[in-house]
Amino acid sequence: MSASGGAPPPAARIERPAPTIRVRHLSHRFGALDVLRDVSFDVGPGEIFGFIGPNGAGKTTTIRVMATLLEPMAGRVEIDGVDVTIDPAAVRRSIGYMPDHAGVYDRITVREYLEFFADAFRVPSLDVVDAVLELTDLGKIQDRIVATMSKGMKQRLQLGRILLHDPKVLILDEPASDLDPRARIEIRDLLLELRSLGKTIFLSSHILTELSDVCTSIGILERGRLVVAGPIGEIAARLEALRAAQAHGHAPPRHAAAPGAHPAEARHAPAHGLGEPAAVGPQQAEGPPPGYGPYPPHAAGPGQAPAYPGLSPLSRRKVKVRVLGDPEAAAYLLRGGPGITDIEIVAGAVHVGYVGNDVKIAEIVQHLVRSGIGVIGVEPERNELERIFLEVTQGEVQ
Numbered sequence: 475m476s477a478s479g480g481a482p483p484p485a486a487r488i489e490r491p492a493p494t495i496r497v498r499h500l501s502h503r504f505g506a507l508d509v510l511r512d513v514s515f516d517v518g519p520g521e522i523f524g525f526i527g528p529n530g531a532g533k534t535t536t537i538r539v540m541a542t543l544l545e546p547m548a549g550r551v552e553i554d555g556v557d558v559t560i561d562p563a564a565v566r567r568s569i570g571y572m573p574d575h576a577g578v579y580d581r582i583t584v585r586e587y588l589e590f591f592a593d594a595f596r597v598p599s600l601d602v603v604d605a606v607l608e609l610t611d612l613g614k615i616q617d618r619i620v621a622t623m624s625k626g627m628k629q630r631l632q633l634g635r636i637l638l639h640d641p642k643v644l645i646l647d648e649p650a651s652d653l654d655p656r657a658r659i660e661i662r663d664l665l666l667e668l669r670s671l672g673k674t675i676f677l678s679s680h681i682l683t684e685l686s687d688v689c690t691s692i693g694i695l696e697r698g699r700l701v702v703a704g705p706i707g708e709i710a711a712r713l714e715a716l717r718a719a720q721a722h723g724h725a726p727p728r729h730a731a732a733p734g735a736h737p738a739e740a741r742h743a744p745a746h747g748l749g750e751p752a753a754v755g756p757q758q759a760e761g762p763p764p765g766y767g768p769y770p771p772h773a774a775g776p777g778q779a780p781a782y783p784g785l786s787p788l789s790r791r792k793v794k795v796r797v798l799g800d801p802e803a804a805a806y807l808l809r810g811g812p813g814i815t816d817i818e819i820v821a822g823a824v825h826v827g828y829v830g831n832d833v834k835i836a837e838i839v840q841h842l843v844r845s846g847i848g849v850i851g852v853e854p855e856r857n858e859l860e861r862i863f864l865e866v867t868q869g870e871v872q
């Protein structure tokens with residue numbers, strides 16, 4: 475960035491890196507059936523994006539376009555800046571695609587399977603196979619015949635296969651369906667590890683909560699239309715803002731804010747589908763709100779939330795805090811504090827309702843620790859995604 479005194483960027487603009495996956499106005503039909511209708515969204519670098527929707531919503535069709543296996547009837551898809559219909563070969567080099575219900579060759583060993591595909595992909599070094607065996611934790615069973623492996627292991631082997639050419643982007647169609655809980659946890663951990671290695675991951679699921687805890691952002695597809703897309707926290711905040719505006723009678727109904735409202739050519743398109751994004755972003759991290767200390771009842775009147783710049787006063791959330799010793803002591807310290815809306819003790823944990831974002835959680839923990847309370851666990855409300863889903867979808871299936 476230039477230090478020579480150029481005009482500062484507009485304050486309200488949140489800079490985002492160029493998207494790794496860029497989908498614009500994607501439409502497709504099979505016969506008379508509109509399978510995809512004007513689908514637009516972005517996936518930023520390093521994200522784990524969950525593409526969620528019921529069976530028949532159009533997830534696999536979208537993925538087949540992304541994987542260069544199907545030419546869309548309208549719209550564009552770019553992977554890492556390359557258009558899938560203009561240069562499919564380049565796109566294939568940068569993606570690892572795992573189809574749903576893919577079979578594996580059964581009568582060879584794990585190592586032979588990976589060596590076969592390394593040859594097929596012209597991956598030069600067999601060290602790559604070792605690296606993939608280690609990453610997928612299949613090294614111990616490298617001499618096992620594929621046919622004797624569990625479904626979860628086969629799924630890891632499939633993931634291993636698509637990692638051989640070290641793709642930047644992973645596109646996984648229903649990677650966790652039909653897996654038992656342990657295998658699902660193992661896949662989840664592997665996805666997190668791959669993300670830490672710099673991969674961008676796009677995965678689909680017809681089960682809302684299946685892998686939601688690893689997703690950094692989501693898109694919800696319903697009957698070929700994208701109802702909402704973006705980081706989970708941002709979507710939640712925008713829903714809150716929209717709800718507040720509706721309560722005051724000056725917002726369009728939720729479903730009128732069509733995905734088509736997406737700013738088609740904005741390079742750094744924000745999450746969309748619910749009208750204007752709320753003013754949430756890095757600026758919130760600038761300094762804690764005043765009023766922390768011994769947590770006296772805050773200055774605002776009863777029921778009135780303190781003002782947090784850029785945040786809807788309706789952004790109420792809950793966090794479960796586990797402490798050493800008596801939870802009543804923690805509850806006492808937090809009750810009536812700034813931004814705290816309610817306190818409840820459930821099964822030994824303090825459930826704290828608050829207004830704000832993650833900065834507030836950090837403040838709550840800091841306050842407890844400074845007051846001599848040992849904090850041993852902090853768990854944000856888990857059902858945020860379920861709330862969003864119920865709110866933005868209408869339960870339509872084709």
Ligand SMILES: Nc1ncnc2c1ncn2[C@@H]1O[C@H](COP(=O)(O)OP(=O)(O)O)[C@@H](O)[C@H]1O
Nearest residue numbers: 504509527528529530531532533534535536872
């Ligand atoms: N090759 C095809 N020919 C005709 N219809 C298809 C074809 N592929 C998918 N469809 C239909 O398109 C719709 C979306 O399918 P799909 O993209 O597989 O959804 P999802 O992956 O979300 O379950 C379904 O109604 C499906 O029957």
Ligand SMILES: [Mg+2]
Nearest residue numbers: 533534574647
């Ligand atoms: Mg599918």
